[in-house]
Amino acid sequence: MKVYLDYSATTPVKPEVFNAMTPYLRDYYGNPSSLHSYGRENKKAIDTARDQIAQTLKAKPEEIFFTGGGSEADNWAIKGTAEALKNKGRHIITTSIEHHAVLHTCQHLEKQGYEVTYLPVNEEGIISVEELKSHLREDTILITIMYANNEIGTIQPIQEIAAIAKEHKVLFHTDAVQAYGHLEINTQDLPVDMISISAHKLYGPKGVGALYIRKGTRIHNLIHGGAQERKKRAGTENIAGIVGFGKAAELAYGQLTEHVNHLTELRDYLLEGIQQKIPYTRLNGHRQKRLPNNVNVSFEFIEGESMLLSLDMVGIAASSGSACTSGSLDPSHVLLSLGLSHEMAHGSLRLTLGDQNTKEEIDYVLEQLPPIVQRLRDMSPLYENLKEGAR
Numbered sequence: 001m002k003v004y005l006d007y008s009a010t011t012p013v014k015p016e017v018f019n020a021m022t023p024y025l026r027d028y029y030g031n032p033s034s035l036h037s038y039g040r041e042n043k044k045a046i047d048t049a050r051d052q053i054a055q056t057l058k059a060k061p062e063e064i065f066f067t068g069g070g071s072e073a074d075n076w077a078i079k080g081t082a083e084a085l086k087n088k089g090r091h092i093i094t095t096s097i098e099h100h101a102v103l104h105t106c107q108h109l110e111k112q113g114y115e116v117t118y119l120p121v122n123e124e125g126i127i128s129v130e131e132l133k134s135h136l137r138e139d140t141i142l143i144t145i146m147y148a149n150n151e152i153g154t155i156q157p158i159q160e161i162a163a164i165a166k167e168h169k170v171l172f173h174t175d176a177v178q179a180y181g182h183l184e185i186n187t188q189d190l191p192v193d194m195i196s197i198s199a200h201k202l203y204g205p206k207g208v209g210a211l212y213i214r215k216g217t218r219i220h221n222l223i224h225g226g227a228q229e230r231k232k233r234a235g236t237e238n239i240a241g242i243v244g245f246g247k248a249a250e251l252a253y254g255q256l257t258e259h260v261n262h263l264t265e266l267r268d269y270l271l272e273g274i275q276q277k278i279p280y281t282r283l284n285g286h287r288q289k290r291l292p293n294n295v296n297v298s299f300e301f302i303e304g305e306s307m308l309l310s311l312d313m314v315g316i317a318a319s320s321g322s323a324c325t326s327g328s329l330d331p332s333h334v335l336l337s338l339g340l341s342h343e344m345a346h347g348s349l350r351l352t353l354g355d356q357n358t359k360e361e362i363d364y365v366l367e368q369l370p371p372i373v374q375r376l377r378d379m380s381p382l383y384e385n386l387k388e389g390a391r
């Protein structure tokens with residue numbers, strides 16, 4: 001059996017999305033900036049996708065700007081604001097658990113003379129809004145806090161954060177790459193200025209995303225060149241990608257409740273099964289305030305890398321916050337921010353569900369995982385000590 005449980009890394013393109021895209025790779029090749037019919041057809045297709053995405057966010061179509069993915073949207077929101085407001089102030093507030101697209105952008109700005117406050121999170125991965133308030137300064141120009149975390153699925157108190165930002169007249173950007181397609185995001189109720197989203201997390205193609213920019217928000221361009229995207233983001237459009245993104249967004253929000261119910265049921269079944277069958281397990285993140293598709297657990301006394309390889313051998317694709325999988329030398333900054341020891345951070349397993357997963361697949365995982373964990377623990381000297389202590 002093969003079970004894909006890494007939907008937060010990326011999702012497969014849905015057949016309907018693929019079908020919507022193919023004509024734009026095969027037949028309609030005009031440049032949307034051209035005035036002839038070849039171009040006009042494609043301009044229309046982009047406008048349709050823009051409408052589809054605007055509707056899911058209850059936004060105006062002219063507030064949606066297509067980008068080359070979530071990372072670009074994050075870079076644009078942060079660098080574009082920093083540059084536009086540099087005479088007003090140079091202080092930015094973010095959190096210690098952001099995606100690297102946000103963290104590394106902030107670190108880049110620090111080198112340019114900006115000051116960045118990285119808010120800590122509690123052991124469930126949530127920031128304190130009181131603490132956020134206490135860090136606001138005269139020269140704070142931007143708050144950038146993710147909607148939901150990609151590793152532990154934790155959902156931040158976005159409504160409260162947005163209200164604080166508005167009250168203090170500070171711009172608020174949220175990286176909603178993981179939340180989009182799982183949670184309702186209504187820009188009419190939520191006073192947010194910028195939102196990053198990405199197509200490949202909701203069954204759309206990779207390499208296309210968008211930045212929602214509320215009308216009237218001051219932001220400089222990131223990509224300079226032609227007059228595309230109302231002169232805000234240059235470059236001949238990725239038409240097929242944009243069409244696919246529009247279709248994927250429409251489908252995701254058309255079936256949101258069913259999708260979320262399906263995921264939540266499987267998630268809880270998986271999590272409860274793991275907790276029941278495997279002792280010395282810790283759930284990372286908040287039990288309720290979490291994405292419907294995220295299970296992130298740490299198993300004491302084992303290494304995440306060996307666990308992933310063993311799972312892969314029995315056909316289960318998962319991920320972990322460990323050094324070996326991410327190709328970096330450090331364990332996950334998110335798990336360390338929760339206060340986990342390096343050992344526990346290394347023993348973490350992220351299982352993220354998607355629309356194709358079934359209860360049979362979860363049963364298979366619940367059958368395969370416990371002996372794998374046990375086998376790895378049997379090889380661990382720390383576990384040996386624990387058993388001896390218990391004797």
Ligand SMILES: Cc1ncc(COP(=O)(O)O)c(C=O)c1O
Pocket residue numbers: 008009068069070071072074099101146148149150175176177178198199200207208209
């Ligand atoms: C929270 C978050 N932000 C940003 C990104 C980057 O998006 P993209 O892969 O489209 O550049 C990701 C994807 O891994 C993510 O999970």
Ligand code: FES
Pocket residue numbers: 303304305306322323324346
């Ligand atoms: S999981 Fe391999 S070094 Fe941490």
